[in-house]
Amino acid sequence: QKEEWAKLVNEASVTKDGQHVELAANIGTPKDLEGVINNGAEGIGLYRTEFLYMGRDALPTEDEQFEAYKEVVERMDGKPVVIRTLDIGGDKELPYLDLPKELNPFLGYRAVRLCLEKDDMFRTQLRALLRASSFGQLKIMFPMIATLEELREAKALLAEEKDKLTAEGVEVSDEIEVGIMVEIPSTAVAADRFAKEVDFFSIGTNDLIQYTMAADRMNERVSYLYQPYHPSILRLVDMVIKAAHKEGKWAGMCGEMAGDEIAIPLLLGLGLDEFSMSATSILPARSQLLDLSKEELATFAQEMLNLDTADEVEARVREAFVKA
Numbered sequence: 520q521k522e523e524w525a526k527l528v529n530e531a532s533v534t535k536d537g538q539h540v541e542l543a544a545n546i547g548t549p550k551d552l553e554g555v556i557n558n559g560a561e562g563i564g565l566y567r568t569e570f571l572y573m574g575r576d577a578l579p580t581e582d583e584q585f586e587a588y589k590e591v592v593e594r595m596d597g598k599p600v601v602i603r604t605l606d607i608g609g610d611k612e613l614p615y616l617d618l619p620k621e622l623n624p625f626l627g628y629r630a631v632r633l634c635l636e637k638d639d640m641f642r643t644q645l646r647a648l649l650r651a652s653s654f655g656q657l658k659i660m661f662p663m664i665a666t667l668e669e670l671r672e673a674k675a676l677l678a679e680e681k682d683k684l685t686a687e688g689v690e691v692s693d694e695i696e697v698g699i700m701v702e703i704p705s706t707a708v709a710a711d712r713f714a715k716e717v718d719f720f721s722i723g724t725n726d727l728i729q730y731t732m733a734a735d736r737m738n739e740r741v742s743y744l745y746q747p748y749h750p751s752i753l754r755l756v757d758m759v760i761k762a763a764h765k766e767g768k769w770a771g772m773c774g775e776m777a778g779d780e781i782a783i784p785l786l787l788g789l790g791l792d793e794f795s796m797s798a799t800s801i802l803p804a805r806s807q808l809l810d811l812s813k814e815e816l817a818t819f820a821q822e823m824l825n826l827d828t829a830d831e832v833e834a835r836v837r838e839a840f841v842k843a
């Protein structure tokens with residue numbers, strides 16, 4: 520099997536009926552790039568920038584960040600690179616920010632909520648991203664967006680920093696796509712509105728599942744409720760993809776679900792455009808796609824939205840589309 524996968528490193532990701540989807544990788548630091556390139560990723564679907572801020576005692580400077588972002592886009596050699604702005608808080612702490620302890624950190628002051636308030640810190644990151652944009656195909660993604668106001672505010676700050684840099688004579692790409700993570704149910708439900716104001720969506724199922732099922736993703740006691748194949752989750756995913764396509768935008772997924780062999784046939788059938796996963800899942804996924812027909816799965820996936828339970832969905836997918 521390993522040998523069969525290795526042959527697919529330089530191949531495109533196409534289904535049995537000739538449909539192309541993008542298989543991209545999730546990374547945490549530029550050090551992960553070697554694995555990404557060796558496994559034939561067609562892009563980076565999620566660069567988690569929080570690692571640049573962690574394990575140190577002060578914020579990273581604009582130049583330090585610029586160097587990291589530039590390295591990633593350059594080494595990806597023109598392939599798309601989605602860089603997510605700082606998603607700190609929840610389980611990821613930054614001691615030097617001295618944030619107050621919260622009763623419910625996963626529902627608290629984190630990610631874009633914190634960035635919009637500490638806007639000096641946010642602007643520094645945005646400037647580093649804008650400066651790196653002229654070295655490859657960089658896309659910017661905001662995490663934990665719950666309302667249109669947050670999106671508009673983040674976009675306004677980005678536009679301000681872009682104007683400043685341009686006035687300073689710094690080269691900034693004019694083709695930067697700006698998107699959001701869809702990982703909060705309010706955003707999935709109102710995806711039709713968000714789709715008018717973004718260039719793309721990336722569905723963050725790690726959080727979307729925990730918030731939809733009200734089951735902490737770190738808590739073993741309730742892990743039985745953490746159900747990626749629950750019809751409610753599939754319905755949200757379906758809504759988000761349809762909303763994106765209606766506005767001519769693309770929809771990806773960067774949660775763990777995107778690389779899962781049971782989920783892949785469902786997501787393909789729902790019309791997902793980009794699947795971003797850990798590098799080691801890419802070749803198995805590419806191999807799996809070769810045996811799947813997108814057209815056939817479109818009908819099947821819609822049927823799955825109307826089943827009662829996650830177990831039924833899983834059993835139906837296994838029976839029809841997953842080799843034993």
Ligand code: PEP
Nearest residue numbers: 702723724725726773774
């Ligand atoms: C997600 O929530 O699905 C996601 C990809 O982000 P993270 O796992 O970093 O919260």
Ligand code: MG
Nearest residue numbers: 702723725726
């Ligand atoms: Mg998340």
